[in-house]
Amino acid sequence: MDKDGIAMALIVQKYGGTSMGSIERIEHVARKVASWKQQGHALVVVVSAMSGETDRLLKLAKSIDPRGNGREFDQIAATGEQVTIGLLALALQKLGVPSRSYTGWQVPIHTDDAYMKARIQKIEPERLLADCKAGIVPVVAGFQGLGPDGSVTTLGRGGSDTTGVALAAALKADECQIYTDVDGVYTTDPRVEPKARRLDKITFEEMLELASLGSKVLQIRSVEFAGKYKVPLRVLSTFVEGPGTLITLEDTQMEEPLISGIAFNRDEAQITITGVPDRPGIAAAILGPVGDANIEVDMIVQNVGGDGHTDFTFTVHRNDYERTLELTRRIAAELAAKGVSGAADIVKVSLVGVGMRSHAGVASKMFKSLAAAGINIRMISTSEIKISVVVDEMYLELAVRTLHKAFGLEERQAA
Ligand code: ASP
Ligand code: MG
Numbered sequence: 192m193d194k195d196g197i198a199m200a201l202i203v204q205k206y207g208g209t210s211m212g213s214i215e216r217i218e219h220v221a222r223k224v225a226s227w228k229q230q231g232h233a234l235v236v237v238v239s240a241m242s243g244e245t246d247r248l249l250k251l252a253k254s255i256d257p258r259g260n261g262r263e264f265d266q267i268a269a270t271g272e273q274v275t276i277g278l279l280a281l282a283l284q285k286l287g288v289p290s291r292s293y294t295g296w297q298v299p300i301h302t303d304d305a306y307m308k309a310r311i312q313k314i315e316p317e318r319l320l321a322d323c324k325a326g327i328v329p330v331v332a333g334f335q336g337l338g339p340d341g342s343v344t345t346l347g348r349g350g351s352d353t354t355g356v357a358l359a360a361a362l363k364a365d366e367c368q369i370y371t372d373v374d375g376v377y378t379t380d381p382r383v384e385p386k387a388r389r390l391d392k393i394t395f396e397e398m399l400e401l402a403s404l405g406s407k408v409l410q411i412r413s414v415e416f417a418g419k420y421k422v423p424l425r426v427l428s429t430f431v432e433g434p435g436t437l438i439t440l441e442d443t444q445m446e447e448p449l450i451s452g453i454a455f456n457r458d459e460a461q462i463t464i465t466g467v468p469d470r471p472g473i474a475a476a477i478l479g480p481v482g483d484a485n486i487e488v489d490m491i492v493q494n495v496g497g498d499g500h501t502d503f504t505f506t507v508h509r510n511d512y513e514r515t516l517e518l519t520r521r522i523a524a525e526l527a528a529k530g531v532s533g534a535a536d537i538v539k540v541s542l543v544g545v546g547m548r549s550h551a552g553v554a555s556k557m558f559k560s561l562a563a564a565g566i567n568i569r570m571i572s573t574s575e576i577k578i579s580v581v582v583d584e585m586y587l588e589l590a591v592r593t594l595h596k597a598f599g600l601e602e603r604q605a606a
Contacts, residue, residue, distance in 0.1 A: 199231045200365040201323065205333060205355030208242035209372045210429040211275045220370075220429060221282035224328060228288055233323040235358060237333045238279055239351040240271025245334075261306025265335075265345045268307075269295070272332035272351070280330045290328040293318070295335035295343070300354065302336035302344045309336055309344035311353065314361035331358060352413035360420035367417065367424050368435075369409060374428035375436035376401065376408055378600040379453040383591050386601040390451060391434065394441045395424075397451045400543040400577050414438065441545055449553060450544035450598040453591055459489065459539050460512035461569065461581060462519050463504040466529025469496050477503055477522055484518060486511045490539070490572045490581065500529070504570060506581060509535055537569060538587045541579040542594060554578050560597035566590050 204227070206220050227234055240248075245268055252259055252267045276292035283290035295302075298318065302309035322329045333351025338344040346353050352369055359367035375389040376398065393401075395418030402411050408426055417424045417438065427435025441447065467473055474493065481488060491505045507515045512535045523531045547553045554571075557578055561568060566589060570581035582590050595601060 201233045201235070201362060202227065203235045203237065203355055203359040203362065203364045203367045204370060205237040205351055205367070206239065206279075206370045206429060207351065207372070208239040208244070210370055211238055211240065211279070212242045214278070216429075217275070217278050218282050218285075221279060221286055221288070223370075223429070224279075224283060225286045225288045228328060234328050235319055235323065235362060235364070236279065236328060236330045237351060237355040237358060238272060238275045238330060239333050240275055244271040244274075245348070262342050265306045265309075266343050268345050269332070269335040269343045272334055276330045276332045283328055283330070288328055289326055290330055291322060292330045292332075294332045295354070296337035296341075298331060300331075300336040300357070302338055302346070304338045304340065304342070304344065306338075306342075307345055308347040309338065311336060311346070311357045314357060316358075316361045319358070319362060347410075347412070349410035350412075352410040353416055356413045356417045356420075356422055356424065359422045360416070364422070367422050369413075369424060369426050370429040371408065371426060372428065372430065373408060373426070374431050374433050375426055376438070376452070378451070379591055379595055380455070383455070383588050384453075384595045386595065388601060389433075390436050392437045392439065393451050394447075394545050395438055396441070396576055397543050397545055398438045400541070401452050401454045447546040447549075448544060449546040449550055450542050450600065451546075452543050453594050453598075453600070454541045454543055455587060455591055456539040456541075457584065457587065458509045459506045459537050459581065460509045460515070460533065460535040461504060461506050461537050462512075462515055462531065462533045463502060464519060464523050464526075464528050464531050465502045466496075466500045467503050467523075467526055468528070469499050469501040473501070473503070473526070476526060477519070478505070480518060480522055481505075481507075481515060484514065486515050486518075490570055490579065492570050492572075506537070506539070506570070534569075534583075536584040537581050538584050539579050539581050540587065540590045540594070541577050542598070543577050545576050547576055547578070556597065557594060560593050561590060564589055564593040566593070 280290040280292040301313040319329045333354040336344045377387040379387045381387040398414050424438040425435050489506045493503045516533050566586045568580045572579050
């Protein structure tokens with residue numbers, strides 16, 4: 192497709208820290224970019240700092256003042272990307288590809304003033320578009336921007352993904368490609384189920400569920416951003432050739448697979464208060480103080496008690512377990528509840544798929560499969576495109592593999 196007479200397609204490519212990890216790797220990336228360019232595409236490249244570099248820089252800053260001043264932390268942290276943009280531009284020039292490097296403030300990418308977690312507010316794409324028209328490949332620093340008062344800001348850890356997506360939206364690019372060290376998004380973690388399969392395609396919504404549940408491929412914010420601005424996102428490997436996984440809008444013309452993936456979370460813990468008087472305000476009385484203590488609650492289940500009492504169960508991050516247990520014991524005493532119990536050796540396993548929306552029976556198939564494998568379900572929660580169960584940690588692998596098989600995820604699906 193001809194885009195304003197520029198080229199076949201305008202593609203934003205983002206290369207992560209591992210892809211920028213050494214001079215050899217940067218030269219490898221340059222060869223990849225050059226070959227896309229040779230195919231006639233216009234490219235804008237976004238890069239991360241060399242792997243480990245941002246950690247190193249922040250450690251230096253913290254060694255002077257651990258509490259730190261956000262403005263100076265960002266000034267320091269942003270230098271990692273300033274090095275890699277220059278290196279990649281040099282490597283491209285050496286290959287005969289005209290290239291120019293840009294820091295965030297040179298583009299500029301305007302953000303708010305929330306240091307270390309700034310949000311992009313506006314991008315001025317004119318310079319980058321002019322480069323593309325002139326056959327130059329701009330290389331832009333990820334993770335950083337320009338605050339309202341002219342200070343350097345950063346977007347939060349992993350923020351280069353968001354820079355890539357935001358640039359793709361501002362440039363109205365045909366695709367945003369995120370190059371990383373995995374070759375796509377998988378049906379589940381291959382370390383748990385070796386038969387896990389790379390997905391050709393997945394929707395933004397499914398990716399958000401899979402990402403928030405632990406498939407750490409992309410910064411979640413970047414997926415939200417891509418969904419909002421309808422930027423087709425592709426995750427693919429810098430090191431292995433392949434089509435990767437396309438993350439895109441739901442295709443209502445097509446029959447979507449019932450289940451796209453199985454996510455799991457090992458970091459859960461469960462707290463139960465038994466024999467709580469069943470009266471208005473109980474949930475608030477229990478969860479209010481938990482929220483006030485900055486403890487995030489995930490699943491919540493309350494059952495109907497026959498004798499004017501009820502049992503109340505919820506899950507929190509495992510790191511917050513002891514603290515929550517202590518807090519809950521105090522609340523239980525105040526409410527004259529019967530008792531408090533807990534378990535830190537539990538996990539959450541979730542089926543995710545937009546196909547569930549139009550199909551009944553997914554839940555019962557899930558529960559039957561788990562029962563047949565002898566796995567006891569402790570808690571259940573559902574949403575439109577996700578069903579989660581809490582099970583004992585010792586059953587995690589068995590549960591994931593059982594469900595992977597039951598829902599036919601190992602078989603090749605029609606593309
Ligand atoms: N270099 C930054 C970090 O390590 C941003 C990124 O890699 O996306 O968090
Ligand atoms: Mg990253």
